Amino acid sequence: MKKISSLFLLALISGAVTLGAYKVFFEPRQVITDASERQTPFINTSFPAVATSADDVNFIEAAENTVHAVVHVKNVTISKAPTSLFDFYYGSGGTPRAQVGTGSGVIISPDGYIVTNNHVIANATELQITLNNNKTYTAELIGTDAETDIALLKIDPEEDLPYLAFGDxxxxxxxxxxxxxxxxxxxxxxxxxxxxxxxxxxxxxxxxxxxxxxxxxxxxxxxxxxxxxxxxxxxxxxxxxxxxxxxxxxxxxxxxxxxxxxxxxxxxxxxxGNVQIGNIGIRGIDAKNVSEGIDETEGVYIDEIIEDSGADQAGLQSGDIIKSIDGIKVSKFADLTGYLRSKRPNDRVSLSILRNSNEITVPVTLLKNTTYDIRNLGLSVKELSQEDIRKMGDIEGVKIVNSVSYWKEGNFDLEGKVLVAINDMKTASIDDVKEAISNLSKYRSLSILVINENGERERIYIRD
Known part of the structure; x- marks a missing residue:
């Protein structure tokens, strides 16, 4: 009996040891966490994110509304293909051929005004608009601006059209x-x-x-x-x-x-009938490109103030750095010019500028752009001031204020002279200059007529 009891006790102890070892080494541990500790400082994100409310991103409505306000633009141009070597070299003839280009446009009013790119409709002899419902109309060209690459067209629909509102x-x-x-x-x-x-x-x-x-x-x-x-x-x-x-x-x-x-x-x-450009009247560069003298890497550094401009009248100075315009940050020149393209002459803007390490606010009234860079000729011109007219007499033209280096290398000192004609087209204003340049053929020679400080006329011929 004593032997049996000993064996039973030994078995009981062995079982307890085995159970304890299992509990310690093999059974998963249960972790108890206080509910107040469940918050985490990290934001958990599931991929892909699942929309859970009407405020989440949804393209459906915007897409459905937009496709009906976007149109197909077909541009038909007539060109003459050369049929002989004489035609090829002198461009004097050839067989007329129709060329078709395509693009898109956006309806911006229910009565059929359409905005598109200038390069989509350039040189068109016929413009055709196809709506999203496949209806086709002939379009009238209302006007263009090559500088911003924007053109305005008009069709005459039988009923109001879907259109898009401009955002900011x-x-x-x-x-x-x-x-x-x-x-x-x-x-x-x-x-x-x-x-x-x-x-x-x-x-x-x-x-x-x-x-x-x-x-x-x-x-x-x-x-x-x-x-x-x-x-x-x-x-x-x-x-x-x-x-x-x-x-x-x-x-x-x-x-x-x-x-x-x-x-x-x-x-x-x-x-x-044309684009009105409000101009500050400066020549500037990105602050980051100024080689020495300043520590600023953002903003527009004013290199030169244009005479009689809004900047001149407001007291801006060479060396000022424009940091913002109407509260909008200016990091580079494109920030400034992009904002100004939405303004007109006589609009007033507020410039925040850095001058001698002090930031000041200067109100500037934008004036009509009286300067223009003629890229084709490498010249910058401005409209004549009353002082210019007093000095040079009662003449019509624009004053040459800057020229690229190859003019000087060719011993042509044009700065200060008055440009009075391009290819015998009078250039009494900046608008006249733009009109004359727009009528130039890419591959033909041209001439400019200038008047020097002594009132003498000089004609210069230029060939490509």
Whole structure:
């Protein structure tokens, strides 16, 4: 009996040891956490994110409304193909041939006004508009602005058309969702989505032309030019205009003219017949490109004040650095010019400038642009002041205020002289100069007529 009891006790102890070892080494441990400690300082995100409310991103309504306000633009031009060597070299004849180009446009009013790119309709002899419902109309060209690449067309529909309202492009933010709508590859209206990648983008800082684009990664391809860039509320915030690619097709980025600029160009064309440009009157460069003397890397450094300009009257000085305009930050020259393109002569702006390490606010009244860079000729001209007329007599022309180096290398000292004609077209104003330049043929010679300080006329012939 004693032996059995010993064996039972030994078995009982062994079982307890085995159970204890299992509990310690093999059974999952239960962790008890106080409810007050469950909050975490990290934000948990599931991928992909799932929309849970009406406030979440939704492209459906914006896309459905936009496609009906975007149109297909067909541009028919007539060119003469050379039929002989004589035609080829002298351009004196040839067989007329119709060439067809295509693009997109955006209806901006129910009565049929349409905005598109200038390059979409350039040199057109006939313009045809096809709506999203396949109705086709002949369009009238109301006006264009090559500088901003904007054109205004008009069709006469039988009923009110769907249209897009302009949004405020100054308020768009980096990372904001957008839709690009157009007619790539001659397809009907196509919608692509992306985000705002950059603002006030200058594609070529070496080019003195105006450039201040919205950059997006929404896919844009040939045929999208002139189409709509809209936000998720369906507001028009840009006119798609360009891609940068070695192949001519989309490779990741595309560019749009900001809606504030497009709207102002359209309103000017409708009211004045041309674009009214409000000018500060400075020559400036990005602060980051100033080689010495300043520590600022953002802003526009004023290199020169134009005589009798708004800047001159407001007391701006060479060496000032523009940091903001009307409360909008200015990091580079394209920020400044992009904002000014939405203003007119006699508008008043508030500049925040840095002068001798002190930041001050200066109100400036914008004046009509009295200076113009003639890129074809490498000359900068300005309209004559009353002092110029007093000194040189009662003449009509524009004063040459700057010239590129090759004029000086050719012993032509043109600065200070008055340009009175280009190819015998009078140049009594900046508008006259623009008109004369627009009528120049790319491959023909030209002449300019100037008057020097002694009242003597000088004619200079220029050949390509």
């Amino acid at each position: 492009s100054n308020q768009v933010r980096l990372g904001e969702w957008v839709l690009a709508v157009g007619n790539p590859f001659n397809l009907t209206s196509t919608v692509t989505a992306g985000i705002i990648s950059a603002k006030a983008r200058d594609l070529d800082e070496r080019d003195d032309r105006f450039q201040s684009f919205i950059q997006t990664d929404a896919a844009v391809n040939p045929g999208n030019s002139g189409g709509a860039l809209v936000n998720i509320r369906g507001e028009l915030i840009g006119i798609n205009t360009a891609i940068t690619s070695q192949t001519g097709s989309y490779v990741g980025y595309s560019f749009a003219v900001p809606s504030n600029i497009a709207r102002k160009v359209v309103e000017d064309i409708m009211e004045f």
